[in-house]
Amino acid sequence: METSIISDVHVAFVSHVFHSKKTPEELLEEYFTIVEWVTAIFQQGVKVSVIYRYSRNYQITKEGVHYYFIADKKATNSKSNPGVFYRDVKRLLTELEVNVVHLHNIRDIRTNIRLKRVFSKWPMVIQDHGSVFKRDSLKDQLLKPLLKQGLSHMDRIIFAAKGQEEHWIRNKIIRKEQCTFIMENSSSFRSMSRDACREITKLTGQPVFLWVGNLNTNKDPITVLGAFQKILQHYPQAKLYMIYRLNEMGNIVKQWISEHQLDKQVFLLGSKTREELKFYYNSADYFLSASHKEGSGYAAIEAMSCGVVPILTNIPSFVSLTDGGEVGALFDSGDSKMLCKKILEILEKPLPEEQSRVLAHFEKCFSAEAIAKQAIQMYQEVLTK
Structure with a gap:
């Protein structure tokens, strides 16, 4: 990868899961796998911002990565309507000159449909975390059209391993060309005596x-x-x-x-x-x-x-x-x-x-550096498609 091309990429990781009881520092400790992922990407020369929904405005910079905690005064829990939060996120993405948005939870139907309109100017990738579409579930069959609507505009859907996407494709919820395979985390542990x-x-x-x-x-x-x-x-x-x-x-x-x-x-x-x-x-x-x-x-x-x-x-x-x-x-x-x-x-x-x-x-294959390089290649692909 050419350094000049990588330096043009600015990825924002966005989550509307609402937090109020823990401090921002405690949350970064809890979500250490995300911290390790984004830090590894930054170390490869890519700008990274992480945006969380929180009870007050707060900002931390850790190992070069900027973490923005955006206040949502109307929220009481993660099920609270994130409309105000995403309005503020949209403004922040523009200010930061972000050019790729990285989302989570492919089964979050309401949010994924909403973001088709809210984030229409940005390429979007969304990461699966082991979710399953159950063909024999009446609930999933009823939700199928909405799941498809919420994922149809995603430029990439990230699965940890090949095979996890099959039931989603077989049930015509996503398209094969949307899928990419990147392990969702690495480990900072090392071999010792x-x-x-x-x-x-x-x-x-x-x-x-x-x-x-x-x-x-x-x-x-x-x-x-x-x-x-x-x-x-x-x-x-x-x-x-x-x-x-x-x-x-x-x-x-x-x-x-x-x-x-x-x-x-x-x-x-x-x-x-x-x-x-x-x-x-x-x-x-x-x-x-x-x-x-x-x-x-x-x-x-x-x-x-x-x-x-x-x-x-x-x-x-x-x-x-x-x-x-x-x-x-x-x-x-x-x-x-x-x-x-x-x-x-x-x-x-x-x-x-x-x-x-x-x-x-x-x-x-699975060190933080290896996973970061795979992710960066995906970001570059969605920017040049």
């Missing part, structure tokens, strides 16, 4: 398996536990550590572990802070996820950024992350036997070589 990190976390095992994800039916911890139980027949020194924030299946998981007498092989660690997580990832050898669906799979991305070998389900985002299973391994959702087989296969490969392949693949 396993020995040093295990001194901190006290994780032991030969090998060490790690789970990071809520204990619910979508994440499917029982499939992982079933496979791990079989792995112990071949690798009796193996350990599985499970980190989670929400535990709606917590009692079921605890009962399963107790009934199968795995109390000394499976450890439920509960929630960990982001600062703590980087040490746990860097204490693990293999990362396990049995998710039936994911928008991207942020825990898997974090694990890979630390060189942890991923063993994941065969769903679009994980197919993308693993290059179709060439890096790490893939198994069918809910198939404990297949997961066990894939684990045994990958355990036969030298771990240092597999870790190096994971890190190289992450840096090439």
